[in-house]
Amino acid sequence: MDGNGRWAKKRAMPRALGHQRGVEAVRRLVRALEPTNLDCLTLYAFSSENWKRSEDEVDDLMNLMRKFIKSDLAEFVANGVKLKIIGDWRGLAPDIVAMLEDALEQTAGGTQTLAVALNYGSQNEIARAAAKAAEKGEITPDTISAELDTADLPPLDLLIRTSGEIRLSNFLLWQSAYAEMLFVDTLWPDFKPEHLSQALQDFAQRERRYGGR
Template sequence: MDRGDNQARHVAIIMDGNGRWAKRRGLPRALGHRRGVEAVRNLVRSLEDTGIECLTLYAFSSENWKRPEDEVDDLMNLMRKFIRSDLPEFIENGVRLKIVGDWQALAPDIVEMLEDALERTADGQRTVAVALNYGAQQEIVHAARAAAAEGEISERTLERHLFTAGLPPLDLLIRTSGEVRLSNFLLWQAAYAEMLFLDVLWPDFTPDHLKQALGQFASRDRRYGGR
């Protein structure tokens, strides 16, 4: 790793604030989630203007199943619509889709759609990784068990079994909405990542916010425990 490089290759975002965005406007939470999808779409379209090689988005955590059933159903339907509508654009723009988490436990039709999307975008040069049914603690347990089955638990063997294996090291983690916590997201990967907590709700997050975040990242001195 070139520690002198001030260009973020891998950025992850905890996309928080859809519900609060809707509540402040007297709108249903479902509309907040729909506006959040629009923010994702605009951000992905802007990636070509950045040096980002991988953008990882926290879309649905393993804890989100605790939400009301109608809200979960709406989120799953939004996922279906997003895949149908945006997959051709991903392919056209050379974006590779990667899914991190226990996504194969989702509804069978969603799993089938994701498998198709993964196959059709496999040759993309820039990666958008989407965390679905994801929890970092569960990920670490899964990786440790897989490493132990091979006979050795070390940083190297554990990393090889993380859901993010093969992706660049995480450089910058952003959370929107003003909350200051990781919420069980990329705990291992964030060990030396820079973090930025923004007081902006996710539906209001724009490519300009990302560019400003990249600028802040570029100004930071990453010493990795050194002096």
């Protein structure tokens, strides 16, 4: 979900407002999930590298997270959205961890999954998974996959990056091995359900060969 800061800068607004509009884009997308029949939508909300940002910006992002959970949790439950958190989210502030634990419990019965990457870095995830696999025995692609944060999620089919950047930025590196990728110029606050629909139409026209001919 890239481009919040640039969206605000283009409008001579503070970065915090760009992040607020980014949260509104998340809300629009989650509300549009049901008719898509997607099993899972994963959003990269806060990376392990985002701690390098200014203290004020990090505080703004954490406060937005608190507000979003409080304001939208009931709607998640009502709409059958199951929350899943990937990354080292237990390293966040204790009150946020408690809120997330409650949200995970309340949404456990949902039929469509919203996975949110918090304090997440894919290289760290792979290293943790490999270490766990080694503790249990042989290290293979299958044993590493079984220990990833996403082990209980469907395989990654389509990865979308907004804002015109063409890189993965340490997101789902292992899971992206055979995923289709789509890089769009739209800044995240302007990303709407119709953009997702267009992306899914584009995905449906691609031929996936998984290394075959």
